[in-house]
Amino acid sequence: xxxxxxxxxxxxxxxxxxxxxxxxxxxxxxxxxxxxxxxxxxxxxxxxxxxxxxxxxxxxxxxxxxxxxxxxxxxxxxxxxxxxxxxxxxxxxxxxxxxxxxxxxxxxxxxxxxxxxxxxxxxxxxxxxxxxxxxxxxxxxxxxxxxxxxxxxxxxxxxxxxxxxxxxxxxxxxxxxxxxxxxxxxxxxxxxxxxxxxxxxxxxxxxxxxxxxxxxxxxxxxxxxxxxxxxxxxxxxxxxxxxxxxxxxxxxxxxxxxxxxxxxxxxxxxxxxxxxxxxxxxxxxxxxxxxxxxxxxxxxxxxxxxxxxxxxxxxxx
Numbered sequence: 001x002x003x004x005x006x007x008x009x010x011x012x013x014x015x016x017x018x019x020x021x022x023x024x025x026x027x028x029x030x031x032x033x034x035x036x037x038x039x040x041x042x043x044x045x046x047x048x049x050x051x052x053x054x055x056x057x058x059x060x061x062x063x064x065x066x067x068x069x070x071x072x073x074x075x076x077x078x079x080x081x082x083x084x085x086x087x088x089x090x091x092x093x094x095x096x097x098x099x100x101x102x103x104x105x106x107x108x109x110x111x112x113x114x115x116x117x118x119x120x121x122x123x124x125x126x127x128x129x130x131x132x133x134x135x136x137x138x139x140x141x142x143x144x145x146x147x148x149x150x151x152x153x154x155x156x157x158x159x160x161x162x163x164x165x166x167x168x169x170x171x172x173x174x175x176x177x178x179x180x181x182x183x184x185x186x187x188x189x190x191x192x193x194x195x196x197x198x199x200x201x202x203x204x205x206x207x208x209x210x211x212x213x214x215x216x217x218x219x220x221x222x223x224x225x226x227x228x229x230x231x232x233x234x235x236x237x238x239x240x241x242x243x244x245x246x247x248x249x250x251x252x253x254x255x256x257x258x259x260x261x262x263x264x265x266x267x268x269x270x271x272x273x274x275x276x277x278x279x280x281x282x283x284x285x286x287x288x289x290x291x292x293x294x295x296x297x298x299x300x301x302x303x304x305x306x307x308x309x310x311x312x313x314x315x316x317x
Contacts (some may be wrong), residue, residue, distance in 0.1 A: 001161045003130045003154050003229055006049040007122040010136030011062040011109045025065055026278060027136040028072055031288055034295035037093060045134055046100050052151035058105045058125040060118045066106040073097050114250035116238055123235045130231050138226035139287050141294055142273040149273040157229035162265040166225035169216060176201050178223035179254050182211045183268050191270030195261045200254040225275050234260055
């Protein structure tokens with residue numbers, strides 16, 4: 001399996017980021033990357049994909065957003081070149097934006113019919129090939145010395161020639177936010193599981209009954225990381241699933257992933273890294289702090305955080 005295409009879902013506005021998310025796509029909100037440069041979230045996600053060997057990216061967007069994304073990136077590129085001239089870092093960033101624009105396809109999700117429907121919209125772009133699926137409101141930081149999170153996942157998928165979902169250990173009070181899995185540990189393969197069961201946003205009681213994994217710390221479960229490498233067979237599964245639903249029903253991805261696990265070899269990889277969900281309360285702030293502490297300005301940020309904590313403690317007595 002060779003994976004050269006990525007699909008990034010970015011059609012949702014992001015109600016929890018109101019009022020900003022009501023006027024700006026949350027995928028275009030800025031984050032200071034580890035190189036110290038402020039970039040749209042979508043650019044950081046795309047650069048992770050390109051750095052892991054992906055050649056073409058498809059953005060699933062809402063009606064009218066294609067031109068907004070294009071204008072925003074073209075404006076960023078123009079401003080970099082006009083404001084900073086031949087400064088090396090600005091030229092490099094402008095070139096990265098040009099590379100993104102030259103390898104980008106947009107597909108419009110005409111109706112908000114769920115995450116599974118958004119993925120299905122990419123069928124023609126994928127054209128029968130395997131692809132990596134990423135979320136437009138998730139950022140990732142790798143703890144691996146050589147491979148980013150996407151590259152870790154792609155490496156296993158290409159070696160095993162099958163679909164692979166990234167997972168990580170998640171505290172039980174957070175599992176209501178994520179798809180949560182159960183699988184059989186593969187002996188001799190660190191952090192690799194044969195995926196058997198997926199429950200979308202389970203309750204703690206349901207997880208205790210059905211999803212407790214041997215070897216996991218007490219109170220932790222393996223939850224989706226927001227990144228999947230999928231065989232193109234997922235589109236056939238989605239079609240079958242969609243025909244079983246009443247018209248207008250939200251089409252989720254998890255039921256189709258469960259069918260895929262029952263019909264084909266499907267692995268889960270406990271990725272060495274951290275995910276940040278920008279769609280939840282304080283998610284953007286947590287991501288920015290984490291990227292700042294990993295980046296070139298970490299010492300300055302850490303000093304600022306310590307000072308803020310000390311000031312807050314003094315004010316509270």
